[in-house]
Amino acid sequence: MGIYLNPGNEQFAVSVNSELYVDKTELIKYTNSRMGKDRPLICSSRPRRFGKTMAVTMLSAYYSKGCRSEKLFTGLKISQNEFFVTHLNKYNVIFLDIQWMYGNALEEMKRNSFVKVVSYIQEQVINELKKEYPECVQDTDVSLPSVLAKVNAMTKEQFIIIIDEWDCLFREDKDNKELQKEYINLLRGLFKGTPSGAFLKLAYITGILPIKKYGTQSALNNFREHTMVSPRQMAEYVGFTEEEVKTICKEHDMPFKEMQRWYDGYYFEKAGHVYSPNSVIEAVDSREFGNYWSGTETYESLMTYIAMDFDGLRQLIVDMLGGQRRSIDVESFQNDITSFHSADDVITLLIHMGYMAYDSKTKKVFIPNDEVRSAFLRAVKNDGWEEVIRAINASEALLRATLAMDEQAVAQMIQDVHMQNSSSLTYNNEISLSSVIALAYYSACRDYTLVREMPAGNGFADMVFLPKRTSLNPAMVLELKWDKTAEGAISQIKSKRYVSALKEYKGNVLLVGINYEKKSKKHQCRIEKLEW
Structure with missing residues (x-):
């Protein structure tokens, strides 16, 4: 058992034994399904503190030869899977926490200016491989992909590579293009090419960012990527x-x-x-x-x-x-x-x-x-953003006035938001008017979901405020007019049957018509209540 090669299961044990643990072990069912298949390479990117490290320590505890984890996983969901024992603690695992290794490399560089980050990362792993496979690794070896290829050629051993914070160097040293190029070349050596296909059983890397693109192509285009834009099979994890x-x-x-x-x-x-x-x-x-x-x-x-x-x-x-x-x-x-x-x-x-x-x-x-x-x-x-903050601070009063159907107060408050924000927001048509209205109703976001240009009846409602599941407030349908009348806005809501879009909603609906007169620079408001 080493730091990088075949680590133990202590960190995952801490998670499992914590007061609040949510069982995500069925992720292992998905990673198991990729072994023995084309492209057994998984990149899972997600925000900080969304469980990335817990996932990689779980995978390491499950696969690593360096520990015995059957008791640790007993009672967890994956233990009920028919292939649970098939892969349990059966593989050589290389586990790299790039954030931690990068920090250590920087400390080494203070003492030795010749130290390079990517070389340091490879050196640490090669040293442990040499202890495990002394007949395969030489003192002169400096390339981790080459060493893994030699070990595989001589022993037929394969490796699972797990990387936490894979994108650390792109975030922490964002302007160092030379470092990033060296790092990408290391990753290509580990995950692309015929030799890596032989020594690699599975790869799972995680970070905040998806894999770096060059133009339209991913630097590692053989990975199956799961992101916040498209999580695919990883969504529930x-x-x-x-x-x-x-x-x-x-x-x-x-x-x-x-x-x-x-x-x-x-x-x-x-x-x-x-x-x-x-x-x-x-x-x-x-x-x-x-x-x-x-x-x-x-x-x-x-x-x-x-x-x-x-x-x-x-x-x-x-x-x-x-x-x-x-x-x-x-x-x-x-x-x-x-x-x-x-x-x-x-x-x-x-x-x-x-x-x-x-x-x-x-x-x-x-x-x-x-x-x-x-x-x-x-x-x-x-x-x-002072003018924006003033509008937000006033938004609670605007929502209360709207719910109270105080037309004069609503018109005046929207007027104030318009004047305060005229320097930062364009304001020359109904589209820009809706941006100011949306900002003015900022506090409504706590209780409502705002839908703009919602298909409804015989047209599109300008703005619909749908109560969230936690709210008891009525729905609101807003129609905006430019150099017309607020009464005309209410008439349009009715004549085009905009309220019919609220198919699953039951309760009161406020119809709100707002008009802006460009010449006088004044707003008018009309509000009616409708039982739905």
Whole structure:
């Protein structure tokens, strides 16, 4: 048993024996299914504190020859699988925590300027391989892929390679292109080519970023990638599912509705609603709901990314703060944190970091929940978006006035938001008007899902506020007009039967008509209640 070669199962044992452990061992069923198949290479990228390290320590504990884990897995879901014993502790495992190894290499470089990070990583593993296979490894060997190829050629032994924080060098030393090139070449040696096909039984790598692209091609295009944009078979292992969270709340006497409001929002077709494991665990541990994202180093990066100077980026963020979902192109992102060419690239990175959620069906992106929204709010405050903050601070009063059907107060408050934000947001048509309205109703995001241009009746409703499962508020249908009348907006909602889109909703509906007169720069509002 070594540090890198055939490690033990102690770290996974700590997870299993912790007060709050959610059984994700059926992930092993999927990794087992890839062995002996073409391309047994898996890359699972997900945000920080979404269970990446727990997954890799579990896989290592299951496969590694360096430990005996049958007792540890007894009673867990994978132990009921017919192939459980077939692969249990049967393989040579090489486990690399790149974040940890990178830190050690930097310390070595302080003492010896000739040390190089990628060479250091290879040297540490080769030293352990030499102890295990002295007849195969020479003192002059410096290439880890070559050593593994020699061991395989002489002994027919194969290896499972597990890498945690595979993308660390791209994030921690983002401008060091030479280091990144050396690292990619190492990974290509480990995972591409005929020799690696012989010595590799399975590869599982995980990090925040998907595999780096060069142009339109992945640097390791033989990997099966599972990302926050497309998790595929890995969807239910990305975070805690809703059923798992319900069980946690019941066992620990926590209100599920409040847990849902704070941490729900990610959704994958194959898994349903997904929650951030760290946030749920922290809430249970502290007995308090709140924002646990700000404690991660990625929060500091958030402020940097939202301040980037790309046309439309600020508008996108403001729209999503207001609860809107916006279409973006996720394909152009190069999967690193330096090669940004558009606002869409920045937003795509935020999806991978967990600050945005992505609906693969509609190709739209949105802020997933109250926790993440509060992190954005704190970031825009720190970045000096003063006019946006004023609008957000006033939004609670606007929602109360709308629910109270106070037309004059609603018109005046929207007027104030318009005037405050005229310098930062375009405001020359109904589309831009809807952006200001969405921002003005920021606090409604706590209780509503905002749908813009919702297909309804004989047309498209400008804005529909659908109550969330945790809300008792009525639905709201907003129609926006430019140089017309608020009464005309209400008439359009009725004549085009926009409310018919609320097929599964039962309860009161507020019809809200808002008009802006360009000449007088005034807003008018009309509100009617409809029982549905």
